[in-house]
Amino acid sequence: MNSFDSIRKRIGRRSLLQGLGAAAIGITFTGALAGCEKKEAGKASTGEEPKLNFYNWDTYIGETTLDDFKDTSGIEVNMSLFATNDELFAKLRAGNPGFDVIVPSNDFVERMVQADMLEQLDHSKIPNFANVGAAFKDVAYDPGRKFSMPYTWLTLGIGYRKSKVDGVPDSWKWLFDSDKYKGRISVLSEAGDMFRLGAKYLGHSVNGVTPELVKQIEAMLIKQKPFIKAFHEDNGQDLLLSGEVDLVLEYNGDIAQIMAEDDDIDFVLPKEGSQLNSDTLAIPKGAPHPENAHAFINYLLDAEAGKKIAEYILFPTPNDAAKALMPADYRDNKVIFPTAEQLAKCEYAAYDGKMQPIFEEAFTRVRAA
Amino acid sequence: MQDWKLNRALFASIASAPTLWLVLFFIVPLGLVWLYSFGTNVGLTEIDISGTFANYARALEPLYLGIFLKSVWIAGLTTVICLVVGFPVALAIVFATPKWRPWLLLGIMLPFWTNLLIRTYALMAVLRTEGFANQTIGWMWDKWSGLMTFAGLQPLGDFTPLPLLYNNFAVVLGLVYVHLPFMVLPLYAALDRLDKSLIEASLDLGAGHVRTLLSIVAPLAAPGIISGIIITFVPALGAYLTPDLLGGTDSQMIANVIERQFKRANDWPFGAALSFLLMYATFIAIAFQAMKSRQAERRQ
Numbered sequence: 001m002n003s004f005d006s007i008r009k010r011i012g013r014r015s016l017l018q019g020l021g022a023a024a025i026g027i028t029f030t031g032a033l034a035g036c037e038k039k040e041a042g043k044a045s046t047g048e049e050p051k052l053n054f055y056n057w058d059t060y061i062g063e064t065t066l067d068d069f070k071d072t073s074g075i076e077v078n079m080s081l082f083a084t085n086d087e088l089f090a091k092l093r094a095g096n097p098g099f100d101v102i103v104p105s106n107d108f109v110e111r112m113v114q115a116d117m118l119e120q121l122d123h124s125k126i127p128n129f130a131n132v133g134a135a136f137k138d139v140a141y142d143p144g145r146k147f148s149m150p151y152t153w154l155t156l157g158i159g160y161r162k163s164k165v166d167g168v169p170d171s172w173k174w175l176f177d178s179d180k181y182k183g184r185i186s187v188l189s190e191a192g193d194m195f196r197l198g199a200k201y202l203g204h205s206v207n208g209v210t211p212e213l214v215k216q217i218e219a220m221l222i223k224q225k226p227f228i229k230a231f232h233e234d235n236g237q238d239l240l241l242s243g244e245v246d247l248v249l250e251y252n253g254d255i256a257q258i259m260a261e262d263d264d265i266d267f268v269l270p271k272e273g274s275q276l277n278s279d280t281l282a283i284p285k286g287a288p289h290p291e292n293a294h295a296f297i298n299y300l301l302d303a304e305a306g307k308k309i310a311e312y313i314l315f316p317t318p319n320d321a322a323k324a325l326m327p328a329d330y331r332d333n334k335v336i337f338p339t340a341e342q343l344a345k346c347e348y349a350a351y352d353g354k355m356q357p358i359f360e361e362a363f364t365r366v367r368a369a
Numbered sequence: 370m371q372d373w374k375l376n377r378a379l380f381a382s383i384a385s386a387p388t389l390w391l392v393l394f395f396i397v398p399l400g401l402v403w404l405y406s407f408g409t410n411v412g413l414t415e416i417d418i419s420g421t422f423a424n425y426a427r428a429l430e431p432l433y434l435g436i437f438l439k440s441v442w443i444a445g446l447t448t449v450i451c452l453v454v455g456f457p458v459a460l461a462i463v464f465a466t467p468k469w470r471p472w473l474l475l476g477i478m479l480p481f482w483t484n485l486l487i488r489t490y491a492l493m494a495v496l497r498t499e500g501f502a503n504q505t506i507g508w509m510w511d512k513w514s515g516l517m518t519f520a521g522l523q524p525l526g527d528f529t530p531l532p533l534l535y536n537n538f539a540v541v542l543g544l545v546y547v548h549l550p551f552m553v554l555p556l557y558a559a560l561d562r563l564d565k566s567l568i569e570a571s572l573d574l575g576a577g578h579v580r581t582l583l584s585i586v587a588p589l590a591a592p593g594i595i596s597g598i599i600i601t602f603v604p605a606l607g608a609y610l611t612p613d614l615l616g617g618t619d620s621q622m623i624a625n626v627i628e629r630q631f632k633r634a635n636d637w638p639f640g641a642a643l644s645f646l647l648m649y650a651t652f653i654a655i656a657f658q659a660m661k662s663r664q665a666e667r668r669q
Contacts, residue, residue, distance in 0.1 A: 114412075115414050191633065225619070230617055357635075364432065364629070365432055
């Protein structure tokens with residue numbers, strides 16, 4: 001049952017199957033543990049009951065991180081998993097069901113701040129913020145880091161199979177505007193990402209997409225659609241690894257994970273530039289254990305803890321102190337850490353409530369065409 | 370013995386729990402979604418129930434109507450294939466020996482023991498380019514090619530894997546696979562009740578097997594066929610996991626569009642309007658069917 005194992009192992013952090021399976025297991029285990037814990041329940045050093053509800057992506061924390069945190073602080077972390085930012089948002093939209101720490105991406109930090117769903121962070125309780133790299137200390141999506149701490153960052157690019165592709169496919173052209181790799185391409189099913197990257201290919205900023213430009217990109221994608229094999233949901237690395245397609249639009253960390261298993265796979269950040277994302281740690285309004293939440297966020301930003309997380313999830317870390325502890329093949333990995341000049345062409349996508357439905361409808365038209 | 374319907378107190382006490390359950394967890398949430406369908410988004414999390422019909426107007430635009438029609442076509446095709454495949458299966462179970470029958474029925478129900486998601490992923494492992502189906506066909510192709518060379522003929526060319534996954538074929542295959550038990554079980558129930566002496570009489574009186582099947586078995590099993598069609602068609606129409614995982618770039622069905630409204634597009638009112646249009650259409654179809662069957666009964 002080789003290929004079935006491989007599906008389970010390689011699907012990225014946004015995988016549905018693994019998410020569901022692990023969530024079910026997570027519930028059983030943490031439920032049982034919480035039951036045992038009750039007898040000796042006292043108070044954590046923060047003065048709250050020693051519990052914390054963490055809502056995270058799948059395979060997105062170090063293997064021992066939660067246990068290590070419990071050893072140092074006595075706080076029991078109960079982790080549940082979500083598969084998309086939309087799922088996170090939908091769950092918190094009608095009120096916080098009891099989460100203390102969540103991991104929204106940068107555009108959702110903006111969205112949730114606008115919707116008044118996040119608690120302000122008290123920086124005096126997060127001294128490890130000093131470990132964070134300069135580029136992440138003050139960001140446009142959260143000026144002054146009032147609501148979020150950087151956890152990882154990532155960038156979209158092209159993962160490809162070296163033996164099946166001519167040279168390095170270093171342009172979005174090969175995905176969006178060419179029949180050269182007909183039937184061997186898979187792109188993301190996320191409407192916003194597709195249209196923003198389409199704009200990037202046409203020489204615009206990812207944040208300056210106008211309705212007219214959407215029309216132009218829509219026409220380009222409809223023309224390109226017959227050459228595209230599938231729209232995937234962040235499991236492009238699985239399609240690439242299984243030989244289903246030879247070029248995928250994916251996150252660098254996801255491709256870095258499978259490059260460790262298959263030498264024939266590589267990743268390129270297209271020359272037109274790309275879109276940056278950052279996943280962050282935040283405390284939702286109505287969190288039952290805000291003190292514990294601060295302690296936990298501070299712990300995750302610790303150098304040693306950050307190193308253990310980065311070792312396991314292989315996404316770029318914004319934590320300079322943790323990065324310094326990592327081996328050279330991580331620090332110097334051009335896939336995980338693209339060069340400064342490449343990054344200069346990349347931008348964070350700001351949340352735009354007006355454009356989102358327009359992207360969605362245009363992408364629905366592309367799919368229906 | 371007293372009619373149980375006359376014992377009001379007993380009836381009320383038994384019925385209250387399920388009624389409460391139904392009202393609390395079905396009618397009320399559904400009512401809320403129905404209200405949302407007349408609402409407008411204000412801000413990111415608030416919905417103002419303004420009584421507007423704009424969501425419905427938008428849902429009836431050609432773009433969404435086209436997706437509706439496509440979904441009806443895919444669900445219809447699925448239902449027809451399920452009927453054609455399921456009918457002989459149900460007949461075979463009915464005519465199987467009593468020793469075999471429970472095992473065959475178990476075989477039909479066995480897939481229900483596995484989660485739909487797992488079954489769909491298993492199907493992906495079978496259908497993908499380097500999956501089990503293509504591997505098997507490729508192996509046979511090579512053997513056959515070898516055999517032809519052995520016989521002194523021109524060998525076949527290299528085997529090109531068939532595109533089995535990420536297209537509409539995969540979606541219909543997946544839907545048929547998932548919904549077949551829904552068709553077989555009501556058909557079995559209907560055929561099992563059938564008086565077998567009628568079939569013998571028909572054959573004795575000179576009708577062929579096909580004629581017997583079409584003029585005796587099919588009309589008598591009609592209620593089972595109709596309920597099989599309905600409980601296959603309705604969930605197939607609302608399928609979203611199968612087209613999402615097995616479908617290609619043009620395989621979206623209306624449920625995928627609805628899902629995206631509730632999640633990515635964050636447009637609950639429009640999503641609610643789309644889902645209720647789907648429900649209205651289903652209700653109308655079922656009501657129409659009920660009316661027809663009542664007319665047919667009256668004619669008899």
